[in-house]
Amino acid sequence: MLRSTINAISTSIEMKEIVESAGTNLPNLFDFSSFGVFWKEDLLLFLYQEESCPPPFTQEVVKNIIKVFSVLGEEPIDEERITLQVENRKLRPKQMVMDPKATLKSHLTLPLVIEEEILGCIALNSDQPNAFDAQDLQFFSVIGYQIAATLKHFQRLSSIKNIAIYDTLTGLYNRRYFEERLGLDAQKSFYGGTPLSLVMADIDHFKKVNDTLGHTEGDRVLFEIANLLKASVRKKDTVARYGGEEFILILPEAGLGEASMIAERIRKLVEGTPFEIANARINLTVSMGISNFPSNRAKSKEELVKMADEALYDAKRGGRNKVCIFTGRSAQ
Amino acid sequence: MAPAVKVDKGGKWSSDLVLDLYSNLLTEIWELVSALIGEAILAFLFTLAIRKLGEKYPFLNSLKVSDDGISLDEAREDCRTVAPIEINRGFQSLINHLSQLFSALAEGVINKELFPKVFPKVKEAERIISQK
Numbered sequence: 001m002l003r004s005t006i007n008a009i010s011t012s013i014e015m016k017e018i019v020e021s022a023g024t025n026l027p028n029l030f031d032f033s034s035f036g037v038f039w040k041e042d043l044l045l046f047l048y049q050e051e052s053c054p055p056p057f058t059q060e061v062v063k064n065i066i067k068v069f070s071v072l073g074e075e076p077i078d079e080e081r082i083t084l085q086v087e088n089r090k091l092r093p094k095q096m097v098m099d100p101k102a103t104l105k106s107h108l109t110l111p112l113v114i115e116e117e118i119l120g121c122i123a124l125n126s127d128q129p130n131a132f133d134a135q136d137l138q139f140f141s142v143i144g145y146q147i148a149a150t151l152k153h154f155q156r157l158s159s160i161k162n163i164a165i166y167d168t169l170t171g172l173y174n175r176r177y178f179e180e181r182l183g184l185d186a187q188k189s190f191y192g193g194t195p196l197s198l199v200m201a202d203i204d205h206f207k208k209v210n211d212t213l214g215h216t217e218g219d220r221v222l223f224e225i226a227n228l229l230k231a232s233v234r235k236k237d238t239v240a241r242y243g244g245e246e247f248i249l250i251l252p253e254a255g256l257g258e259a260s261m262i263a264e265r266i267r268k269l270v271e272g273t274p275f276e277i278a279n280a281r282i283n284l285t286v287s288m289g290i291s292n293f294p295s296n297r298a299k300s301k302e303e304l305v306k307m308a309d310e311a312l313y314d315a316k317r318g319g320r321n322k323v324c325i326f327t328g329r330s331a332q
Numbered sequence: 333m334a335p336a337v338k339v340d341k342g343g344k345w346s347s348d349l350v351l352d353l354y355s356n357l358l359t360e361i362w363e364l365v366s367a368l369i370g371e372a373i374l375a376f377l378f379t380l381a382i383r384k385l386g387e388k389y390p391f392l393n394s395l396k397v398s399d400d401g402i403s404l405d406e407a408r409e410d411c412r413t414v415a416p417i418e419i420n421r422g423f424q425s426l427i428n429h430l431s432q433l434f435s436a437l438a439e440g441v442i443n444k445e446l447f448p449k450v451f452p453k454v455k456e457a458e459r460i461i462s463q464k
Contacts, residue, residue, distance in 0.1 A: 130440075134444070
């Protein structure tokens with residue numbers, strides 16, 4: 001039974017599945033009221049509990065996990081910040097439902113430790129006193145080790161994924177991710193007939209910043225402008241670094257009107273933000289070009305990018321600090 | 333049974349003797365508890381306890397903890413200038429702190445296994461050292 005539990009955990013591909021696999025198998029190994037897995041990285045606590053568990057018992061379990069976690073030398077965790085996911089299951093026969101006033105009487109809480117790093121903890125909880133013995137602890141620690149190893153694997157995969165999709169300097173999505181995302185959004189838009197706008201932005205006279213203040217300060221400018229861009233868009237939009245001082249925004253379901261409004265908001269925000277660089281306050285501006293489906297009748301995502309780029313060129317040629325919309329050969 | 337007694341020329345307990353005593357005790361704790369919670373968690377708890385007490389008893393920082401166990405080899409050098417009674421206090425604090433951690437994690441389950449085997453030896457060590 002222990003072996004099949006371990007196998008089920010090790011082949012899980014997401015956190016929820018780990019808890020499900022362990023939760024399904026644990027009742028064959030232990031008598032417990034709830035089983036919890038806390039993942040520090042995402043402040044996520046999964047509780048797999050007997051369906052008759054009264055809410056105060058659940059709360060007590062959460063508090064106990066937080067308490068043990070702080071005993072383990074970790075920063076105190078604010079209960080409010082924890083995302084709690086509870087899975088209620090029938091773990092006991094009908095005649096053994098939990099007392100509505102049941103309290104936490106015993107627990108085993110083990111840190112999930114891999115390579116001297118604490119990833120979280122697991123807990124087995126009961127409303128019965130002295131519910132667990134040394135053999136339970138032995139089995140539970142083996143399960144804990146497997147969960148820790150699987151979570152570590154998830155963590156590694158996630159950091160590889162991060163490297164693959166994010167720009168390390170600005171924290172925005174990188175060009176590769178942008179291409180992929182645009183592929184999906186464009187397909188949805190072209191086939192579904194919903195609007196899609198692209199905004200290409202370029203920092204005006206950025207070369208001068210690099211040449212006069214140095215590349216480190218230039219990088220800081222890129223980082224701060226990236227933050228302004230992120231703060232100015234909608235939740236469903238994608239902001240990516242296109243290359244150098246160029247950024248690109250995918251605005252799904254945004255017509256020309258909405259795209260212009262977002263771009264103009266960004267232009268004004270950058271223009272009105274003093275950047276404190278190298279003990280000086282400098283003002284910067286951005287130029288932007290917008291393309292839109294279906295207005296610009298683009299037939300492919302590549303064409304939509306090219307159109308936004310041409311509109312950006314028009315904004316530059318027209319004196320910078322401008323937003324231009326692609327309109328064929330001439331831009332507005 | 334009391335451990336073999338060695339007295340240095342000054343008639344005092346040598347640091348080495350106290351270290352031998354606790355080396356055996358910690359090895360016993362390691363073997364017993366690692367069988368219950370695994371080496372990785374136990375090494376983590378030892379490191380945590382040492383970090384907590386290392387400021388008060390700096391020689392504890394020279395204990396080497398890994399998944400293979402705990403080694404006092406480096407601590408011997410650092411303990412040459414430390415009074416045996418202080419070494420005793422440091423190790424007692426370490427064992428007490430570990431016991432508190434065990435209790436926080438598994439209530440009485442670990443200590444129930446540990447106490448009958450280890451606690452008398454801790455008391456015995458205290459008795460021998462306090463004789464001087």
